[in-house]
Amino acid sequence: MRVLVTGATGLIGGAVARRLAAAGHGVVGLARSEASAAKLTDMGYHAAYGDLEDAASIANAVQDVDAVVHAASPNDQNSATYDEAATRAIIDALRGTSKRFLYTSGCFLYGATGDTPATEDSPLDPLEMVRFRQALEAEILGAAADGVHGIIIRPAWVYGNHAWTTMMMYGSAQEHGAARYVGNGRNRWTCVHVDDLADLYLLALEKAPAASIFNGAHGAAIPLIDIARAASEGAGAAGRVAEWPLEEARRALGRFADAIACDQLVSGERAEHTLGWRPSRHSILDELRSYAAPAA
Known part of the structure; x- marks a missing residue:
């Protein structure tokens, strides 16, 4: 598959891009500038010009790929607006295509769990900084009815690669x-090691059913x-x-x-x-x- 990866030079997105490439998938990184595009090219990836705050550029980038991994998702309320806009732009561009869309959410949606481990079916009690994700996840899952193969990954604390x-x-x-x-x-x-998490993204891309959720947590x-x-x-x-x-x-x-x-x-x-x-x-x-x- 030819896969658009947002955040392909970041911690999670970088590990995912490397794993996808190693598995034989073509990686397309979203680049805001010529410098970013050159960096992606030097890493062996293709570059698509686009900005997460520009819905038209995202729609254009999505047209030329078979799947999308949104790994540039922030974990702070200040960036919620652009994450919501970018995610909705991706959903709109994928409607009716059955293309896979992996969204990076997070385990902060569970809040404090006490001594009972949270599963994907546990009630949500999100920390304030990620409260916006609860409604956004619902939109992604609901888009399955419109032909969007949405998959949500909720990483725990990610470590590795400094x-x-x-x-x-x-x-x-x-x-x-x-x-x-x-x-x-x-x-x-x-916690979860970032390379183990990247393995999960690859498996989800290749095997996960639409409207599914997976915790990226281990140990x-x-x-x-x-x-x-x-x-x-x-x-x-x-x-x-x-x-x-x-x-x-x-x-x-x-x-x-x-x-x-x-x-x-x-x-x-x-x-x-x-x-x-x-x-x-x-x-x-x-x-x-x-x-x-x-x-x-």
Whole structure:
């Protein structure tokens, strides 16, 4: 298939583009400028000029592909308007085509889960910064009646390839001698390695039925303080950690601080049972510890 990937140079989109290309699919990246197009070409992909804020350019890019992966989706309320506009433009361009459309949502839609792992059928209690996604997901699923093969992926905490949130803790350990964690550190993160997540996107593209939802989550949930300790070890700070009070973190990070402090258990079993997804990469703790400088 010839697949349009938004965010093809980002964390998730980049991993997805590499996985699709390795599986023999043609990757077309959305480029806003000649510089972006050149970067995509240098990576071995095709480039389609377009802007997520320009519905006409998106419609034009969609015409020449067999499927779309929207991986440039933001996780903040400030970017909700353009994400909604871009997603609706993609849906409109795909109506009546039966082409596959993979939308990147997220597990923040579940809110705090308590001790019962959230599944794709769990009630939604979204964090405020992603509340817009609840209605947008409903539009994607409803578009199946109009010939849009929509598939929703809800990634858990994504790590690997120096993902920003984990590197924030690593960087604080390097700079201040202790990795800072938001809140009391007892909240749990369910995670997924970005390359395992890319495997899920490939399987969903090739096998998932229309109007389906899959959590991209793997392994036991890990207390945030343990993740911070691993970041500290990787940064050479001997496991030292420091609490970053939630109110103080909110002043620096806005609503994203509440996401970091959210306690979540999420199940990825549906993808494993339905699609044959077999995540196999190392844990987030091993990832962070691997950043340690080798002994001289």
